[in-house]
Amino acid sequence: MRTYECDVVVVGAGPGGSVCAQYAAEGGCDVIMIEKRQEIGSPLRCGEGISKAWLDEIGLTPDPRWISADMDGAIIVSPGGHRFKLDESMAGNEVGYVVERHLFDKELAARAARAGAKIMMKTSATSLIMKGGEIAGIKGISFGEDIEIRAKCVVAADGYESQVARWAGIETKLKPSDIDTCLQYRMTNIEIEPTYCEFILGSAAPGGYLWIFPKGRDTANVGLGIILSEIQKPGDVKRYLDEYIASDPRLSKGQVLEVMSGAVSVSPPIDKTVMNNLIVVGDAARVIDAMTGGGICHACRMGKYAGEVLSKCLSTGDFSKEALMEYDVRWRDQFEDKLYRNWMAKEKFRSVSDKVLDDIVLAISEANVENVNVYSLLKVIKDKYPELVAEFEDMI
Amino acid sequence: MILDVDKCMHCGACVGSCPFNAIFLREIILEFNDSCTRCGRCVKVCPVGAITMEDDS
Ligand SMILES: Cc1cc2nc3c(=O)[nH]c(=O)nc-3n(C[C@H](O)[C@H](O)[C@H](O)COP(=O)(O)OP(=O)(O)OC[C@H]3O[C@@H](n4cnc5c(N)ncnc54)[C@H](O)[C@@H]3O)c2cc1C
Numbered sequence: 001m002r003t004y005e006c007d008v009v010v011v012g013a014g015p016g017g018s019v020c021a022q023y024a025a026e027g028g029c030d031v032i033m034i035e036k037r038q039e040i041g042s043p044l045r046c047g048e049g050i051s052k053a054w055l056d057e058i059g060l061t062p063d064p065r066w067i068s069a070d071m072d073g074a075i076i077v078s079p080g081g082h083r084f085k086l087d088e089s090m091a092g093n094e095v096g097y098v099v100e101r102h103l104f105d106k107e108l109a110a111r112a113a114r115a116g117a118k119i120m121m122k123t124s125a126t127s128l129i130m131k132g133g134e135i136a137g138i139k140g141i142s143f144g145e146d147i148e149i150r151a152k153c154v155v156a157a158d159g160y161e162s163q164v165a166r167w168a169g170i171e172t173k174l175k176p177s178d179i180d181t182c183l184q185y186r187m188t189n190i191e192i193e194p195t196y197c198e199f200i201l202g203s204a205a206p207g208g209y210l211w212i213f214p215k216g217r218d219t220a221n222v223g224l225g226i227i228l229s230e231i232q233k234p235g236d237v238k239r240y241l242d243e244y245i246a247s248d249p250r251l252s253k254g255q256v257l258e259v260m261s262g263a264v265s266v267s268p269p270i271d272k273t274v275m276n277n278l279i280v281v282g283d284a285a286r287v288i289d290a291m292t293g294g295g296i297c298h299a300c301r302m303g304k305y306a307g308e309v310l311s312k313c314l315s316t317g318d319f320s321k322e323a324l325m326e327y328d329v330r331w332r333d334q335f336e337d338k339l340y341r342n343w344m345a346k347e348k349f350r351s352v353s354d355k356v357l358d359d360i361v362l363a364i365s366e367a368n369v370e371n372v373n374v375y376s377l378l379k380v381i382k383d384k385y386p387e388l389v390a391e392f393e394d395m396i
Numbered sequence: 397m398i399l400d401v402d403k404c405m406h407c408g409a410c411v412g413s414c415p416f417n418a419i420f421l422r423e424i425i426l427e428f429n430d431s432c433t434r435c436g437r438c439v440k441v442c443p444v445g446a447i448t449m450e451d452d453s
Contacts, residue, residue, distance in 0.1 A: 036423050045407060124422060141422075160412040161421060173415050176437065181409055183443040228413070228441055235445025261443035263409035 002147050006030045008310055009138055009151040010117075011125045011164050013040045015296050016282025017157030018108035019058055019303030020310075024155075025115035027311020032149055033109070033117050034140060036124035041105030045160075045262040046296070047184060047221050049197055049213045051096040054297045058304050060111075066104040067097045068215045072195040078361035079202025079354035090372045098197070098213045098221070108300070123147070128154065128167050135168060135277040153310060153319045155279050157303070160263055162284040168275060172286060176228040177350070178267035180208050180293055183237045184223025186258035191250040192220050202357050204244045206230035207350035208266075208293070212251075222251060225264060225293055227350055237261075266290035268343045269336060274324035279306050287331070289339060290346040291374050298335065305330045337395065342374055344392040352388070360385065397428050397438065403446035410438035410447060 008024050010017045013035035021033040037043075048068065055062060073087035073095055088095050113119060123142035128135050129150060137150040156164035162172040192198070194217050200210040207227025214220045224241050231237070245251045265286040273280040282299030289295070309327040313319045352360075360381055364372075367380040378396050382389045389396060406424040418432035439447045 038423075043406075122423070126420075159408070161408040162412050163417070163420065166417050172412075174413060176440075179413050179441060181413075181441050181443050228437075231440045233445075234439050234442060234448070236440075237443040238445065259405070261405045261407040261409060263407070263413055263441060263443075265412070 004149045006032045006151050008153050009149045010155040012157040013109050014159050016299030016303045018112045019300045020155050020306045021112035021117040022115045023304050023307020024310040025117040029314050031117040034120045034123040038122050040109050041102035044260045046101050047211050047213050048099045048101050050296050058300050066100050068100050069098040071095050075196050075198045077200040078358045080358040084361050084365035086372050153277050156284045157281040159283040165280045168278050179228040180225035180264045180266050181237050182225040182262050183241050184260045185256040187222045187254040188219040190254035202354045264293045274328050276321045277319050281306050290343040302331050341395040348388050398448045400446045403444050409441050413441040
């Protein structure tokens with residue numbers, strides 16, 4: 001069996017894994033990143049919407065090669081069809097780009113490579129190597145061949161599947177009400193507003209929402225997520241999406257260029273993201289905004305923090321839980337409160353009726369909120385429907 | 397569990413949703429292991445309805 005030795009082995013070359021590999025390699029770590037697929041960023045599992053505010057933090061300059069469309073704003077559509085249009089001046093930080101994930105993810109991986117990380121494609125981690133009760137690397141299959149990668153630390157960046165953390169005994173199990181199951185079509189020959197991301201609320205997508213994220217003049221990602229606890233019959237997700245498209249004259253003549261399915265966690269983050277010789281990053285740690293389902297920004301920022309802390313650990317030679325804890329503290333400081341608040345909000349909103357949602361969208365569109373984000377919208381809702389936000393009032 | 401390989405999109409939705417860690421996606425091959433309790437969660441979570449229980453055909 002072929003064996004490899006390195007300081008850090010990163011499992012998964014998504015945004016979280018690649019940014020972690022980059023920062024760890026820049027900090028002097030000898031890094032191997034493995035990816036089980038044959039192409040980074042493909043097949044697509046994403047609506048491809050990102051905000052702009054955080055790109056600076058990971059030192060990523062917007063590049064037309066991976067930007068598909070630059071947004072001017074967002075439109076929130078109530079179940080009854082009321083359209084609340086938010087432009088950039090109102091939604092500044094939340095507005096962003098629709099990207100090409102297959103190019104975006106490759107760019108992040110290329111940055112890791114430039115920093116010195118080695119990348120092994122078509123290589124799956126299948127279990128952990130344990131030595132004296134401690135994690136000492138991963139076992140895997142690379143191009144059909146059994147391999148071992150011995151490392152001082154393993155980074156679990158394996159996305160929604162989140163197997164590596166579970167092998168280590170970290171609980172990443174989800175409740176049915178904390179899972180959004182999704183289907184998306186890349187549609188063309190449709191009528192859209194090419195610089196506005198659209199979010200359609202209500203019973204068209206029970207517990208979740210339907211999105212139209214533009215990718216050009218007449219092309220967009222049209223998808224939806226439904227909360228698992230609302231699914232009645234297998235295949236419901238596809239039925240809901242097909243029904244909505246048939247009912248919307250802007251879309252009904254469109255054709256599908258690509259089909260994509262997947263699931264997102266809409267739960268609070270896991271309780272621990274470090275243990276001796278192991279770090280959990282991004283979707284694998286269930287770090288997703290439960291209101292929007294957005295996770296790219298969190299995965300990237302966690303990747304950076306993880307890479308920086310790993311670099312420090314390299315200099316002391318200490319990859320213990322205590323040493324890695326700095327990473328856990330840092331990402332929680334940055335966004336745990338917001339994630340938790342948005343999860344509480346999702347818990348409340350997933351079951352409200354179309355009628356109440358109509359009232360809420362009307363209320364927020366009339367409220368003249370200056371800087372719109374989930375937080376300010378919740379504040380408006382607090383005035384009109386205090387009972388909806390009562391349980392997490394102190395977070396608003 | 398029965399997987400309809402003609403429907404499966406290899407998206408991993410069932411893998412991350414399985415409460416017993418009984419499913420593993422080997423690139424594009426879905427494997428069920430002995431921890432499966434036939435709870436049926438994967439049947440519902442599959443966005444395209446590719447998984448069925450043996451006896452509910
Ligand atoms: C339908 C859908 C729509 C979404 N839309 C958006 C959106 O519009 N905006 C947004 O911000 N977020 C969105 N998300 C969430 C976003 O895709 C994730 O948050 C983001 O990709 C997380 O990055 P990550 O690096 O943690 O994991 P991933 O990007 O999932 O990367 C994990 C990688 O690990 C690999 N891997 C898994 N297991 C192994 C193994 N055993 N061995 C080797 N490699 C392995 C996988 O192949 C994958 O490449 C969406 C998700 C879904 C499902």
